[in-house]
Amino acid sequence: MHFRRGFPFLEKWLLQEIFKAIGPAPLRFSFKEGQSMTPPGVIPVATIVIRDLRTMIGMMFDPEVYFGEAFADGRIEVQGDLVRALQAVYESWPSGRAGKSAYQKFTSRWADWQQKNSLRGSRANIHRHYDLGNDFYKLWLDSQMVYTCAYFPSPSATLEEAQEAKLDYICRKLNLQPGERVVEAGCGWGALALHMARNYGVYVKAFNISHEQILHARRRAAEEGLSDRVEFVEDDCRNISGRFDVFVSVGMLEHVGIANYASLGEVMHRCIGDSGRGLLHFIGRSHKGVFSRWIRKRIFPGAYAPTLAEAMDVLQPYRYAVLDVENLRPHYAKTLEHWLERFDRSTEQISSMYDPWFPRAWRLYLAGSMAAFRTGTLQLFQISFAGPRSTSIPWTRARLYTDANAITERREDASWMHATS
């Protein structure tokens, strides 16, 4: 480690311990202003300024949670590019480090228990994040209010174009046919359900336990004259009844919790049986791990990003066959880039709406997510699947990419095979 200026023993030792905890990231850690430390032989991408001794000690014991807490409080300041700084940490983070100490293990288990996704627990968890007020989300989401990974046909597409492209991409992956019945589990502000009904002539029953989102979605359906084709239900998707052709869920599996995958599979099977098909879109991982404990504490209580193998626990018990998995990780990094840019442009308004820690915490969450998708700490999986008796298996995927916007032509596409012809 390189030191500059006079440096008291305790502070030097604490900075060394912080680097031990987070790994040799190319960062400059600085106590108050003057004194600083950088691992040898690296050019720091940013400077982390720690404002007090208490924060130094917290960072040493539990950097994952304490960095978030102190950043939100203003006791830590990042000088330079926040996203690049977080990428540097993700890349140097010792593998298997998270939750290693007894204290960290205990707080992680405690959070698991406190935030468990029972019918009641889910309602509390979802309420805390999604009922922050539609006005808040309107400030930095796209005009349709889609709060999941977009699909950018090219990196230069606008966020509005990319969210519209994502909605349509999902419909094409599902090969929706006019008159079919679709159930959506976790429908956000209703954009996908409305897109499916409007452009594909299907009937949609869409579930969500966020009160504010359901009200907004119903209003939009009424405005568009789609209320007879889209029903928005304020209920847990575990209570779904009725028979459907298609099951779709975008950005919900993260909130289900791995303990409930078997019962989600059961719900799906009750809805679409052996002959239905569906799509799951969710944040995943290439190796087992829990979300940052700070994210779970402040942003997403009860969230868990599964590996592909873990996600199979939803599909395998009922012999649903995976037809297609696509990793859209680069698209989530790009989506977050747009969100963070809009968020930063609305700082003043957001600051006037909430306590001072709130915009800082959310900025860290958005920047940290962007860093996680850029470094591959998180992945975004879209899984298309079909039941063992489904007769709607696509012959190739070419139809997804040829003339992507020709919705009317697509319906006449006959290049689907009957599996047991």
Place this chain on the structure above:
Amino acid sequence: MHFRRGFPFLEKWLLQEIFKAIGPAPLRFSFKEGQSMTPPGVIPVATIVIRDLRTMIGMMFDPEVYFGEAFADGRIEVQGDLVRALQAVYESWPSGRAGKSAYQKFTSRWADWQQKNSLRGSRANIHRHYDLGNDFYKLWLDSQMVYTCAYFPSPSATLEEAQEAKLDYICRKLNLQPGERVVEAGCGWGALALHMARNYGVYVKAFNISHEQILHARRRAAEEGLSDRVEFVEDDCRNISGRFDVFVSVGMLEHVGIANYASLGEVMHRCIGDSGRGLLHFIGRSHKGVFSRWIRKRIFPGAYAPTLAEAMDVLQPYRYAVLDVENLRPHYAKTLEHWLERFDRSTEQISSMYDPWFPRAWRLYLAGSMAAFRTGTLQLFQISFAGPRSTSIPWTRARLYTDANAITERREDASWMHATS
């Protein structure tokens, strides 16, 4: 059950027991000629004629193995469409039925042990199937001798076109760049290795433990003047050394056995490290299960088709991220249709080369595989993956489908992102 003509008690009981064992398939079982049985209310798709009492008893105890043995011996004859008859059985087969009795469990474990894929065991298992003689495989494979699932851009493509399309599809999925080094584990008669070197300017080291296949592959490389760019090594891929950019394996995972997935992952990591990428193409399942015990006994010793979740045991330990999974099940059914047709056209020649049971056993194996892919008993997965430090993550999959044959244009395609830009 409906009976016709006079029917002795024992034979009637045996036929009932056979239907209990295989499920109420829409088949007519007939003992010798005259006497027969069909489940009520179904129209039989074919008639299974059993020629002697011994076969009746065997079918009752262990229809999975005994049907194959008796069919190959000529003690069972199928009148009507063999593939449709086998589809009917797959569709009615009671789930979890295979290997349920103590006897069946014992024979299955015994086979596991006898056929285990140690370095020596693999050599014996592979020798038995792939060293049957190149002249035999030439009779019914395509001109390039590709013995894995083809890719039919449209269902009416020829087998030759579809195998060529498959080879190129894999190269495009891998985004091969001139000068890169590729390792292929299990290279068959060398078609993919030669295609990659010829059309993509890469260097290939290809492994195979089948002696006859390696000799053929080396001859082809010499004929094409590619010997300086493709090295065919007669060795187990577990002994690979050297550093590569890309790892590819087509139709080998089935022969590795689930107990060896961790060591295959280790081999991959030794070859391509954290920054490489690769593709696995293999026969899989949507639920856990073993290959037909008859197939393992007579055709593919040591074979196992994993679920997607099981296959992740190869990739997860080294944090390889799944980029893309495609299920090509309908394409394997179509490939097998072509193979069986060519096989049937060569019956006379094949009969002159082997014992009488051999062509019947192989006919059953090809027809049974076709039925398994048609009914979804088996799946065909192509998994593209990249290491945690790979900088070659495709932006979208569109480039796979636009102007698919323009190899030169493809190299100039710049729509690949650097994951950590």
